[in-house]
Amino acid sequence: MKNILKSVVVVLLITLISGCGKDFFDVNVPNTAVDASKLSMNDLLGPVIFHTIYGQYSAERSFGNYAQNFVGQGGSAAGVTSVSGTWSDIYLYTLPDLKVIRDKAEEVGAKHFDAVAQILIAINLGIGTDSYENIPYSEATQASNNFTPAFDTQESIYTAIFSLLDNAIAELEGPDNSGYAPNSSSDLIYHGDLTKWLKAAYTLKARYKLHLINKEGAAKAANEALAAIAKGFTSNSDDFQMTFTEKTINPWYSLEVLAKHTGNYHDVICDHLVSYMDGTSFPFTGGVVTRDPRLPVYAQTDDGSDNYKGYVSGGQGVSGDGTSANTDFKEEGYYTNQASPIVVISYAEALFIKAEAEFLANGGTTTSVGTTQSGYDAYLAGIKANMAKLGVSSSDYLADPSVSMGAANLKLQNIMKEKYIANFLNPETYVDLRKYNYSTDVFPGLALPADNDQGEFPGKWFNRAQYPSTEAQRNPDNVTANQKSPVDPVWWQ
Amino acid sequence: MKKKYRFLFLLMVFISATQLLFAQVQTVTGVVSDASGAGLPGVNIRIKGTTSGTTSDLNGKFKIQASNGNVLVFSFVGYDTKEVKVSGSTLNVTLQESVSKLNEVVVTAFGIKKETKALGYSVTQIKPKDIDVVGQTSAVQALQGKVAGLQISQTGGSAGGGVDILIRGITSIDPGRNNQPLIIVDGLPVDNTTFAGNVLPSSGSNATGSNEQFNFSNRAGDLNPDDIASYSVLKGAAATALYGVRAANGAIVITTKKGKKGKPKVNLTLNTTFRDVVKTPSLQTTFREGNRTTKIPGAVIDPSQPDGYLHPGSFAFYSWGVPFTDDSFTMPDGSVIDLSHDAFHSPYELFKTGVNNQLNFNISGASDKFNYFFSSNWTRDNGILPNTKFDKKTFRVNAGYKILKNLQFNTSIAYTRTNSVRANGGDKSVFSSLSYWSSTFPINDYEYPDGTQKNYTRGIIDNPRYFLEKSNQKSNLNRWIANAKLKWDPYKWMSATYSFQVDNYSEMRNRFVPPDLDVGTHVHGFIVDENINYTGLESDLLVHFNHDWTKDFNTNLTIGNQVTETQRNYNYIRGENLNVPGVDDLSNTINTFAGTSLTRLRNVGLFYSLQFGFKNKLFVNTTGRNDWVSTLPDGNRSFFYPSVSASYVFTQDLFKHSSAFTFGKIRISWAQVGKGPRFGKVGHYFISEPNFPFNGAGGYRASTASGDMNIQPEKDNSFEVGTNLHFFENRLRIDYSYYNTNVTNQIFTVGTAYSSGLSGVTRNAGDYKTWGHEILVSGDIIRSDNVRWEVYINWSTTHGKVVALPEDLKEIVFFGDRITAKAKVGDEIGSLYGWVFQTTPDGSRYVGSDGKWVITGSDNKGYFYTGTNQMVKVGNAFPDFVSSIGTNFTWKNLSFNFLVEWKKGGDVYDKGYRNALRNGNLLETQFRDQERVLEGERDDGNGGYVKNDIPLMITANSYYRDWNNYNSAAEVLLKDASWVKLRNIGITYRFKVKHMRSFDVFASAHNIILWTPFDGFDPEANYFGAGTNIYGFTGLTVPLSQSYTFGVKFQF
DSSP: OHHHHHHHHHHHHHHHHTOOOHHHHOOOSOTTOBOGGGOOHHHHHHHHHHHHHHHHHHHHHHHHHHTTSEEETTTBOOOOOOOHHHHHIIIIIIHHHHHHHHHHHHHHTOHHHHHHHHHHHHHHHHHHHHHHSSBOOTTTTOGGGOSSOOOBOHHHHHHHHHHHHHHHHHHHHSOOOSSOOOOTTTOTTTTTOHHHHHHHHHHHHHHHHHTTHHHHOHHHHHHHHHHHHTTSOOSGGGOEEEEOOSSSOOHHIIIIIIHHHTTOOOEEEBHHHHHHHSSSSSOOOSSSOSSOTTHHHHEEETTSOSOOOOBOTTSTTBOTTSSBOOEEEOTTOSSSSTTOEEEEEOHHHHHHHHHHHHHHHTTOOSSOBOOOHHHHHHHHHHHHHHHHHHTOOOHHHHHSTTTOOOGGGOBHHHHHHHHHHHTTTOTHHHHHHHHTTTOTTTSTTOOOOTTGGGSSSTTOOOOOOOOOHHHHHHSHHHHHHHOOOTTSOOTTO | OOGGGHHHHHHHHHHHHTTOOOOOEEEEEEEEEOTTSOBOTTOEEEETTSSOEEEOOTTSEEEEEEETTOEEEEEOTTBOOEEEEOOSSBOOEEOOBOOOOSSOEEEOGGGOEEEGGGOSSOEEEEOGGGSOOTTOSOTTGGGTTTSTTEEEEESOSSTTOOEEEEESSOSOOOTTSOOOOEEEETTEEEOOOBOOOOOOOSSSOOOSOGGGTSOOOBGGGGSOGGGEEEEEEEOSHHHHTTTGGGGTTOEEEEEEOOOOBEEEEEEEEEEEEEEEEOOOOOBOOSBOSBOTTTOOOSOEEOTTSTTSEEOSSSOTTOBOSOBTTOOEEEOTTSOEEEOTTOOOOOGGGGOOOEEEEEEEEEEEEEOSSEEEEEEEEEEEEEOSSTTOEEEEEEEEEEEEEEEETTEEEEEEEEEEEEEEEEOOOSTTSHHHHHHHOOTTSOTTOOBOTTSOBOOTTTTSSOOHHHHHHHOEEEEEEEEEEEEEEEEEEEETTEEEEEEEEEEEEEEEEEEEEOTTSHHHHTTTSEEEEEEEEEEEEEEEEEEEEEEESSSSEEEEEEEEEEEEEEEEEEEEEEEEEESSTTOOOGGGEEEEEEEEEEEEEEEEEEEEEEEEEETTTEEEEEEEEEEEETTSOGGGOEEEEEEEEEEEETHHHHSTTOSSEEEEEEEEEEEEEEEOOOTTOSBOOEEEOTTOSBTTBOOEEEOSEEEOTTOOOEEEEEEEEEEEEEETTTTEEEEEEEEEEEEESOEEEEEOOGGGTOSEEEEEOOEEEEEEEEEEEEEEEEESSSEEEEEEEEEEOOEEEEEEOOTTOOOEEEEOSSEEEEEOTTOBTTEEEEBOBOBOTTSOBEEOTTSOBOBTTOOTTSOOOSOSTTOEEEEESSOSEEEEEEEEEEETTEEEEEEEEEEEOOEEEETTHHHHHHTTOBGGGGSOSEEEEOSSEEEOSSSSEEEOOOEEEEOIIIIITOTTTTTTBHHHHEEEOOEEEEEEEEEEEEEOOTTSSEEEEEEEEEEEEEEOSOOSSOTTSOSSOTTOOOOSEEOSSOOOEEEEEEEEEEEO
């Protein structure tokens, strides 16, 4: 027995030596993990902006097809979408980190940084609610405190957007002596220029006010938009956009140009867009201009000819005149080269917001003619700004009587046509289409995809994205309570 | 002789002592040899009824003083004991290898050898001679169909591809965690990870993960099958409780060959295996490529055209065109297209015969002090697809040296090198392209003279052959496993063993995708170089004590300590945007992404095992283990779990005099095993944003995964009861087990709604149970010196059920698609959900006024694809039962074996099926452009239903491609994947040749007969790689093959 005990003691000693120390087991932290306390607000800002931009891009991949900027290869119209990339960008990659930025800003009294964070939250809520209608916000991104956030109505999301933007405006207009501010490299939009962030907040406020013409009454919404836009963007250099690099290439370039280069699936330019730019829907009457000079910036033909024939949505490859379509994305176009920007909101749009708001505030309707001089000037300035941005001459185009018809002859469709063209590849166009309920008075020539009658929702436009399947599976009660048919209108429609 | 058998010999002596005989003593000499005629050294030879005896020498020769009429008892581990009466001075004896499982010694946890009768749990031991390992590249795959409760599936047909191993189904419902058993070689665990890495581009792939892209190897495949002396399959928690955390899914304990006393033995085996695809989806052979609405050909072979095709239509993609028998097509504008040269070309011409050549060499021997075994294996395998291969080289040295009388040193070094080239599977792969391919075009006509892709679709899908030639994954692996063991026997009642092992491998992988393949397009081609470096360190100390308290009562105590440390260093560099399209070199890429991850696990275990033996018929064993696990949070790191098992050999008491009932034992056990979470799952961190640095800005973001800081260890509580019954002198053997396991506090990553800001949380969530039955019946139909014929039957079931889930968790989703693998409370594990056709009250399919069926989820809102919550349970991925029947037959020098395995039930969704259906490629789409009245009932107009009589014109758009009314329904998509397979059949003839121990010629075939109602590639291949936890999906992977092996074996 003695020997047994001795051996047991030996075993136990060896065991203890082999180490059950705490340090020995502290190997469970991934090598890539960083503690939040070691990160500055600027360390978090870049990715948040990057994903804000990607959220817009993911939405436009479907909505650009709905809005007939482009169609799938062979002319295919997009079906039901859930723009799941946008949902992930909002809830996984922007809102949680913006919350951390705001907490950090509050700790040190960095009001301006907080304002930037609030503007970014507003943009993300905006694309979210305009895509899905009701979305989680007040209960969202609370991590383990709430795994099944309830959804807020679109109305309350809009309230939140305005409140965020108003707060941001107040903070940016006030002092901040904290010494913390977005730096030039992390602020991928304005490189630390807070005056531009302030103008962006006003411009965004105007955009979201104008979304509510069917809810608040056109005149009220328009006047509120006008009040905000007065302090909005003042030049193309104010554009809220992120520029890609040759290293991290623009996703539109990757999706539309690279794919085509290698004979792979890509989108093609829709006949509806071409019809707005080649005189089909809005005939040029001056005899000088036969084509919008921006068309060759957006698109190119298969054979390099000047005869642009866009693809009819759902038309199996035919163009509007019944012949084969031939128009693709431009290979080194303004929006389709490796280092192209993705634009959230531009100076040109600000001017069209002003023009549209002036038109409506002046009692304009979808069919009425005439607006204020200030509204007409904004319309012309918008065209000029956009063409300057794209690097084409606007003088001939603006000289054409069909474009410069005078304030008394301006129709809403003229403003919306220019806004449509200037907002190429911007999901805001899909809001405009829905806002005016696809009216052909406002959008002449707009038609349902040609094969719509064979689809699931004959005679109906898609008005929303469906909630992504992950949300439907993991937050089913709230999704079921808010899910509507893809063709049901959203609240502000 | 090892001490554990001492009581056996005592028993023998005891019995013999009563039968002492006295006679004239003489010197008897002779040779003991095995069935092959080789001398057996170390055989115990005893005069029955006395204590005097001897052992045979190195050549099997022996010399003993005995009298005529004495009975000599020849006994040797692993051989049937033989009694021979002395008559004369020479006596040559041949011993047969043991088939009796009665006194068999099996290898249990930590290499502890135990008699089967003392085991209170189920262990199945398999000897390589009983299985057909020849021509297999995986040592574990050879166990297919051999062990009830062990399910082994190939995950794809790539040589060296992954093998999925499940013992008693899955016990961990974490979709991200695998359920692979622990693989133990010579008492020490070796890594069996299937590591998928990160092979996806930054955009342009829809794949959910890398694990569907290539048929990655599981690392147990690095073993050389020919080195294996035995396998023990430890199934239940009681069997593996000593191994602790890592063996919660069972263990496969492999023992490699050792040098045996005697002359040096040399074995040389040469064999060649030919492999072919065993089964392919049935295709329609009537209709050519053409538009799904207009039938306009999109492409017609025409060498005079610049790209080799005339393109009358704009979209060459579908096989919905006119019949091949039509010699022309009139276009809407009246022009006529010549189709007179069209013909059906099978796309399966893509496959070729794979050839596997193997050379196996080993030499072994031993003296009193020293033993050695050296082996090498060379395998070359050219796959069943062009430009795929798998080469493997292994070397192994096992050596032992007796330093002192009571101190033995053993060491082994195993080296493996593999080089492989693999084909791409999954989304946007060779196989997804193949599922779309129209049979109108020869598949092997794939490139233009300048090396660019020839493609009738103008790039909509990739040419599969071109894909194979240009894009693949290369892997190059070097692995060393070295260990040293010191065994010290200071006293008769005590021994101690210390073992240390290093298991190290490094693998370099390279995936190259040129810009013109779909998956590479969005990033203009990409290259992924990956480097995986694994080191596993293992230190085991075991001290054994045994004591016979009385003649009838003894105890065995083992105390042990195990320290395990593993570390995987993984880094990758992905280069995108190729400068020169065809150059596979990272410096040829413009944009690079890099990542590194370090996975470290540390585990210390302290354990004991105490066995009481009473009268050699009642055994009670209890174990306990305390683990300290690094993956748990600080406060919950240490946990203890016990087991208790008992076995009772009742035949000694109850059927003492029965000659028919030779042996009967019942066994019962209860055990607990604990488990921690996966690495790095506890806590919430910030991580570097993968797309950054971007334009000079660095960036971090919160991880979307989080882990509960108070996570508790998961506990498996297993109960098992079983019996071993042997009849007619062990000629009929039955082994039965029933088990059930309750798993509480399951740890897994619960997928969370993204709106919470997290994609998943790792925590304790829910209880789960498994249960099943296993029966093994084997019988020696003939057992004589010249003829031995054994037949065995395995049958097993495994079930698993979700007992409870936390209130906020409605279901666990393993994988979501049109068929979704998920489970709710009360569901069996493996449940598959889907949308189904609407039915009328009497169960008939409801037919709408348009003559079409209606899918239930498609409610009046007109959409059903927005979530999976309207899905209903439609099947289960796991079989109802698995059964096999096999036989081994030996007649003199001829031996023959076969094994048939039957899997009943188990549903799968073929991920390539819907593509091929929608494209008009499958045989079922041959019925088209004709009317059919779908079976079912329609509204009778008065609120009732009548038999449907509304004809439906069956076309691509109205039927096959219609997802609202047809191809989203589980009835269409989910298929019964029951099968019966002739796993192997083999024949060997042994020639006796001078100067050689033997010369064998053999031929065998594997998987040559497959019967299944499933139409497609062999459904055994899982869509996901080995080591995932997602079952129920197949297709889009390298198909499985049948094989024929021929070879020779020289033994000197």
